[in-house]
Amino acid sequence: MAAATMDTMGTADTEDVEADTDGCIGWAAVVVVLLVVTAATLTPTALSAASSRAHNTNEGHLPWVFDETAKLELERVDSGMGLASLTPVTPRKRGAGSSTIRITTAGGKEESLEWLASSPIRGAGSPMPPDATRSPAASSTSLPPASPDDDGDSDDDGDDSPHATSEWSGVDLSHMTLRHLAPSLGTYSRIVELDISHNLLQSVSPHVFAGLHHLKVLNLSHNLLSNVQDGWVALTSLRxxxxxxxxxxYAPFDLGSLYALKSLNLTANPVSNVAQELLAKTDNSIVKYLRDVAPPPPAPPLRKLVTSPSVPPPTAAEPASFTVFCYNVLCDAYATEQMYPHTPTWALDWEFRKSLILNEILNMQADIICLQELQMKEFDNWLQHELLAYGYKGVFKAKSRVRTMHPEKAVLVDGCATFYRTATFTLEAEDDVEFSAMAMAEPSLRASEDAFNRLLTRDNIALILTLRSNADGHVVVVSNTHVHFDPKYADVKVIQVQMLLEATASKVEALTEATGTKPYAVVCGDFNSLPESGVYKLLKTGFLKASHEDMLGYSYGSLSKTGIKHRLSLNSAYASILNEELPFTNYTPLFKGVIDYIWVDSELVTEAVLEGLTNEEARKGIALPNAHHPSDHIPLACKIRIE
Structure with a gap:
């Protein structure tokens, strides 16, 4: 399932911004920079001289703001005036030669400032409209100064800009006859609402606003815009x-990338590539239309296996090896427009996605295939038959809730599927793990109130296959799992992984005792846990203190006394080759991180891993899934050598 609903991610922002989208929106003030051509440091201290709440004015003097050290330039359309140089002076009472700027702080307080131009300027310009001083104090939008990443976006906000600590939340630059916007506007990253309506702008590049990571309302109405350029994809918070x-x-397809937009108003424009009935709408209908009709980007090149000079050379002339493929395919039931509003409707359709999923699987030609989030009906009616034609057999285990459901509903439940190439391996045994049932079988866990309330109600499962090599008889125990997703249940994830490792270790030990030969263990899946998590530490080191922060202070019977541990010795396949994990295995608008892994027995040698996606490739459709990547996860693969 999408990481946007799991670890550290939060749900998509559904806040509706109430605004008058065709008029002046009462704003706040970081304001100035829009007018300036050179950057200036603008702080509340620099604007310390503020008067009472602004009121209507017809004086028509130029509004601007600057600090005490910068000399700024303002380009304005006025009779007999081109570029006017302004220097700062002390604020004074309203009068000849002064100008007014309206400011609203994050707390809703509205102030007005008067500034005096040191140079005479010809042409008073347009007067402020009667409603120009309407207070935005009633707006629901407010931002604390300098709080990082409060927009829910996992990427760098750029809030280390000189003006990131500004407490202002909006700017009103309407009715000023402006015809250009300064690039330095983007340094004021805390602006939430920006009104540049009723001006003389002929062209606007969205890149000017790219640094405004909190911008939710942008009013460019009543200008002379004939050219709206691409680049809107950066404005992910815009509503x-x-x-x-x-x-x-012409409405650029790029407007379709504004997946969080609630209202796009293109009325009273001669747009030729959007139907008139759509142009009359002011919701997000046009955004959805442009998103769905936009041509997909070129297909990416096939990802390759990459290795490392640190991989030891084989000790045998022709060492045995096999490949493992691991992929969360994104269950059809979870692939909704509400969960993935950035993805074209046709690219979310299961019939389209499943052909790409099959291509991903077949392109790797792995000997062992571990899938998560595959629906029962898709295993039964589709994938096992498709892969059988390519020499694979498979086993499926649905999440444990399937046992309580009507058969018509049960087939929609997802689970884990493990396939093996019959030319390489023979299936010796299959075992499944229902974590809730396993916990019930453990007396100390069954007696734990925390375990009963938090662990036993989860329906996550694992699938363990014992495979024997057709070539030399070596045995591999392959565990495939999908751990609970909720970030509020980090403790549950740790206990589920401990139970998986306990079941895998018990299988390895039983086979060792029965045959006298120790089989190799491979553990993979979607662990919904980052590399800094307790789950990762447990997998890597074999032990986790019961007091670890991910246990959240809950008690889990004997495990809370002895600590959480396992008896396997495992290495991360990717960290073995890359010396670190990939930058991400899951990429959504609200989350980017590593939560999928392949863990390999320390007695095996990881020779190569499938390279990851670049940020640029993942962002071609804003995030995953997109036209060329059918899941919000990327597939992992590795080549393993047996010494």
Missing amino acids: VLNLAHNHIQ
Whole structure:
């Protein structure tokens, strides 16, 4: 399932921004930079001289703000005036030669400032409209100063900009006859609402706003815009975009990347590539349309296996080896527009996605295939038959809730599937693990109130296959799992992984005792846990203190007394080759991180791993899934050598 609903991620922001999208929105003030051509450090201290709440004015003087050290330049359309140089002076009472700027702080307080131009300027310009001083204090939008990453975005906000600590939340630059926007606007990363309506802008590049990571409302209506450029994909927090009453003839497909947008207003524009009935709408219908009709990017090259000089050379002339493939395929039931609003509707369709999934599997030609989030009906009716034609057999285990469901509903439950190439391996045994049932069988866990309330109600499972090599008889015990997703249950994840490792170790030990030869263990799946988690530490080191922070202080019977441990010796396949994990295995608009792993018996040698995706490739569709990647996860694979 999407990591946006799991670890450290939070759900998508569903806040609706109430705004008048065709008029002046009462704003706040970091303001100035939009007017300036050179960057200036703008802080509340620099604006310490503030008067009472702004009121209507028809004086028509130029509004601007600057600090005490910078000399700023403002380009403005006025009769007889081109570029005016301004220097800062002390604020004074309203009068000839002064200008007014309206400021609203994050706390909703509205202030007005008067500034005096040191140089005379010809042409008073347009007066402020009667409603220009409407207070935005009633707005629900507010931001604390300098709090990092409070927009829910996992990527770097760029809030280390000089103006990131500004407490202002909005800017009103309407009715100023502006025709250009300064690039330095993007340094004011805390702006939430920006009104540049009723000006003379003929072209706007979204890159000007790229640094405004908190921007939710942008009003560009009543300008002279005929050209709206690409680049909107960076404005991931935008909720309202008003482009009404311009001269826009073509709506770029890039507007379809604004997946969080609640309102796009293109009314009163001669747009030719959008139907009139859609243009009349001011919700997100146009966004969805542009998203779905946009041509997909070129297909990416096939990912390759990569190795490392640190891999030891084989000791045998022709060493035995096999490959393992691990992939969370994204269950059809979870692939909804609500969960993945950035993905075109056709790219979420299961019939489209399953052909890409099959291609991913067949391109790797792995000997062992471990899948998560595959629905029972897709295993029964589709995938096992498709892969049988390519020489694979498989075993499926649904999540444990399937036992309580009507058969018609049960077939929709997802689970884990493990396939093996029959030319390489023979199936010796199959075992499944239901974590809740395993916990019930353990007296100390069954008696634990925390285990009963937190662990026993989860339906996660694992599948363990014992495979014997057709070539030399070596045995591999392969465990495939999908651990609980919820970040509030880090303790449950640790205990589930401990039980998986306990079951795997018991299988290895039983086979060793029965045959006199120790089989090799491979453990893989979607662990829903980052490399800094307790789950990762347990897998890597074999032990986790009961007091570890991921246990959240809950008690789990004897495990809380002795610590959480396992008897296997495992290495991460990817860390063995890359000296670290991939940058990400799951990539959604709200989360990017590593949560999928292949863990290999320390007596085996990982020779190569399948390379990951670059950020650029993943972002071609904003995030995953997209036109070329059918899941929000990427597949992992490795080549393993037996010495």
